[in-house]
Amino acid sequence: MSAMPAENRPHQATGIVDAPNPERKRVVIVGGGFAGIAAAHALRHADVELVLIDRRNHHIFQPLLYQVATAVLSPAEIAAPIRQLELKQRNLNVLLAEVTSIDVASRTVDASSPGAGIRKVSFDYLVVATGMRPSYFGHDEFARYAPGLKSLGDAETIRAKILGAFELAETTEDEGERARQMTFVLVGAGPTGVELAASLAQMVQVTLRGNFRRIDPAKASIVLLDAGKRVLPTFAESLSRRVTRRLTKLGVKVLTGVKVETVDEEGVIAGGNRIPSATVIWTAGVVAAPVPKMLGTKTDRAGRALVGPLLNVVDAPGVFVVGDAASVMQDGHPVPGVAQAAIQEGRYVGRLIAKELKGRKVKRPFSYFDKGNMAVVGKNYAVLERGRLRTSGFLTWLVWAFVHVLSLPQLQNRLRVQHQWVWSYFTGQRSSRLIPEPPRTPGADAR
C-alpha cells in the first residue's frame, strides 16, 4: 500500500464496488444515457471513486434510433460502449448490472449482474439517471403487437417487421393479406412518430423502388395516428401545420383526434374503425423506468421523481435524480424530456458534487438553457423552434444534420454516420436492410 495521502494519489478504480472505500468517497451513477454520462464526465477530475451502473453495455444516441428502425443506419453507428466512451477516466468503474432496489437509509443499491447475481453497492452520493420507457397507458398487452422505440433491440425489431412485411406481401396470394402487410400504422404523432413516418415514406418510394416483382412498395399505406388535435404538440401550431402538409405530400395519412382502442394481431381499432395492419409501431407515450420509485420519494404521474431546485431528493442528502427520470420545474413550466436537458442536469449535479467534495456548498439552483427544439421530416426538411424563432425547410434540415452529427458520442460514429448519409442522400439507398431472422408467417406469434 502506498503511504501517500489519499488526495495526492493517482486516480485508481478499485474494481471492487461492493465494499466501501475508506480512503475516498464513492459516487454511484445509475444509467449511462445522456444525463449519467454527463455527470460522470463532470466528475472526471474529482478525487472520488465513481461507479457507473447500466444494464446495457452501451450508450445510445436516441435521436437517431428512428434511422436504425428504417434501415438508414446500423446500430453501431449511433451507439458506443460505455467503457470505451469514458476510457481515459481513471476514477471510473463501469458495472454492467440492473439496479433492482435502493436503500437510502443504509446508502446502498442492489445491482443484479449477469453471472454474478445481486451485489450491494454502497454510496456516499447517488445520481439516478435511468430515463424513460414506452408507456401503453395501462394497455401493456399492446406491447406484444406494437413495439415502442427506445433501445437498439426495439429499432432492429421494427426494421425487421417493416422489411419482412414487404417480403410477405410479395409472396402471399391473398389480396387482403397483401394489403394488411403493406399497411403501417404509427401510434403517436410526437417527434418520433413524425420522423419515423417520413423516413418510412421515403423508403417505400425511393429505396425499395423496383426491388419487387409482384408488389409496388410505393403503394404501401402509412398511417400516423394521434388522439391529440395536432402533430408535434410541443411545437408551435404554425409548425405543426407545416409538418402535416409535408407528411401528406410524402404520402403519409395523418389522422389526429383519433384514439386507439385496440391493438391486436390483425392491426388496430381506432376511432371505432379497424385498420388491418401487420406493422403497428408505438410512439405514443413514455413513463419513467422504475428506479426513481425505489427512492421512496414523491413521483409525478409518469413516475418521474419530484426533485428540489438542486435536483436533489428531498430528505435524502447526497441523492439526486437527473434527465428524463426527474420532474424539474422552471418558471412554472416543466423542463422538457430532451437530450439537452438531460446533459445539462447531469453536468450540473456532477459539478455540484465535485464542489461539495472540496468543501464548497452549492446554493445556485439548476437552470435549463433551452437551445431549441427540432424535428426532421424526411429528406431536405426539418423544423426548428427556439424562443420566437420558427423556421422550416432545407436550411433548417442542414442545421439539423450538422447538430446531430456533432452530437454523436465518438468521432468514429460521426464519420460513419456522415458517410452513410452522403451515400443515402445521393443514391436513395439504405445500407442496413438485412433481416436477421426470416419473417414470421401471419398467424404465428406477432413478434
Ligand SMILES: Cc1cc2nc3c(=O)[nH]c(=O)nc-3n(C[C@H](O)[C@H](O)[C@H](O)COP(=O)(O)OP(=O)(O)OC[C@H]3O[C@@H](n4cnc5c(N)ncnc54)[C@H](O)[C@@H]3O)c2cc1C
Ligand atoms: C426514439 C427517441 C427519439 C428521440 N429524439 C430526440 C431528439 O431528437 N432530440 C432530443 O433532444 N431528445 C430526443 N429524445 C429524448 C432523449 O433521447 C432523452 O431525453 C434522453 O435520452 C434522456 O437522457 P437520460 O440520460 O435521462 O436517459 P436515457 O438516455 O434513456 O438513459 C437511461 C439509461 O439508464 C439505464 N437504465 C434504466 N434503468 C436501469 C436500471 N434499473 N439499472 C441500470 N441501468 C438502467 C438505461 O439502460 C439507459 O442507458 C428521443 C428519445 C427517443 C426514445
